[in-house]
Amino acid sequence: MSKRIICLLLSFCMMMTVFVGCGTTIDDEPATTTASTDATETTNEEDQTASTDSTDSSAVDADWTYDFDSSFISENGIEYVWERLDEDSRINLGEVMNAIRSGQVYCPLSVGFPSDEKDAFFALVSNCCTFYTWVGTSFRVSIDEDNMVVGVTISYRGIDYESDIQVIMDALESKLQEIVASVPSGSSEFETLKYLHDYLILNCDYSDTDGTSPFSAYGALVEGYATCQGYADAMHLLLNRAGFETMFVTGIGTDESVTHKWNYVMCEDGHWYIIDPTWDDPSDITDPYFVGYCYFLISDEEILKDHVAKHESDYYETPYADSMDLNFFNVMGYYATTADEAYEILLEQAESTIDAERRCFYVKFESSEAMREIYETLRDDGRLSEVVTKANSTAGTSYQTTSWSRTFNDELGILTLTLKESD
16 A cells, blocks of 8 residues: 555656646656647546446457456447557557556556657547546656657546545446436437437536536536536437447537537437537526527538537547438427418427426527528517417416527527526
């Protein structure tokens, strides 16, 4: 035990732990350069957790030939990544992931990689740690005379290695299983995806300061606070535990100084679709019952209308979403080209399931100009008030009939109306 404490102290004394925006701090050994790797939003403080027993043979591939356990693949849901890595990258990633899984401070690499690849490699590690929520974002590398990285010193977020890791793993896995089990019986694929999407949004608030792990799935699902990394990692794990093939990507949202992260899911129609749960839960909307669907099951073309960029990996080809067939507005029939169509769509929503916990109406238009013009028409001729009156009559609610909140997504042409309680 004393040897472990000494190693920890020496290792942490050598680490650089200054984080700016979103990045991974890497320090060479001997000290030659310090690099920042954009891997996920606001420092890769992904605290992932897992409760899979590492001795469970079901977690190990039948043809597994490595000297390390394969549980990290299923725990973090990174099958897509693993299948696309070359052999050396698999060995390097597997050794580091197992070191993180056990709280190991220094990880020698049996293969290693060129030092000029360290930024990309630690971006890979950080993004794959969707379940291992205790790992920090500071990595110190040991470089040999051939300029190869032969060892990695890993930082952690102030945990007690003897007890906290398993507790975190158990808590997160339990929460994941609880949520997936709560999906209503008989739900279709679309309904299951919507349920998981809505659960996350309704039970998590955007924050980079609340909770102990806001950059992680643990923060999002167990503590209820997260940044985009936490939202995306939580969505990734929920989809994975529900049996979907899923993947994550990083890119740029609007602020080019901060890396953003979102999700891909493969659906039964054979197409990848994008979900960006963070942007469907806008931080400037305080209504606790608000759920957005602008970024639910959309294509690459659609998301890049208002997301600045999508990053590609140096290690694998990222998924590409080329369909809008299962998009929320398409499946629900919430597309309108005229004021009359928009009115009927809103009225149908008012006549169906509006209640005290569902107070939003949605319509998608061909353009921002059409959206704004039709909204003004319906507002001025009194038909929006009629919609609210109908909602009150149907559900026995008392929302204001002359005042509501409206959200315009000009890039995607989406109008969201949120009803207000009467004073």
